[in-house]
Amino acid sequence: xxxxxxxxxxxxxxxxxxxxxxxxxxxxxxxxxxxxxxxxxxxxxxxxxxxxxxxxxxxxxxxxxxxxxxxxxxxxxxxxxxxxxxxxxxxxxxxxxxxxxxxxxxxxxxxxxxx
Numbered sequence: 001x002x003x004x005x006x007x008x009x010x011x012x013x014x015x016x017x018x019x020x021x022x023x024x025x026x027x028x029x030x031x032x033x034x035x036x037x038x039x040x041x042x043x044x045x046x047x048x049x050x051x052x053x054x055x056x057x058x059x060x061x062x063x064x065x066x067x068x069x070x071x072x073x074x075x076x077x078x079x080x081x082x083x084x085x086x087x088x089x090x091x092x093x094x095x096x097x098x099x100x101x102x103x104x105x106x107x108x109x110x111x112x113x114x115x
Contacts (some may be wrong), residue, residue, distance in 0.1 A: 011035050025053035041075040056093045064089045 005016035009021040012034050019027040031047035067086030073079060098106045 007032070025051065027051045037072065043073050043075070043077075045057045045069075045071045045073070055095075060093050062093050064091070 005013050007014045010038040029049040034044040036082035037044045039051045048068045053063045069084040071082035
């Protein structure tokens with residue numbers, strides 16, 4: 001992670017963060033903070049993110065989400081109003097095998113590690 005202060009010459013801060021886990025997941029985010037919104041003492045924060053989590057150790061799914069958030073807060077962060085828009089995908093990781101036994105259909109889940 002890292003950041004740059006005074007990006008546009010008015011004390012703005014641009015920060016980025018990347019995290020990568022071998023089995024657990026990946027996270028990426030970029031945030032821009034403007035400490036004085038239109039001459040007021042209110043602070044504006046705009047961010048975009050993407051997260052991927054592999055949950056196959058506990059379930060048969062992986063989750064991916066991406067989105068954007070916007071928050072406005074007062075000078076001391078006592079009051080904050082924010083909106084977050086996110087798109088979330090849940091992807092099955094296991095393979096489902098269907099068989100018939102005595103005329104009844106049976107579903108069997110094979111985890112990714114057993115393929």
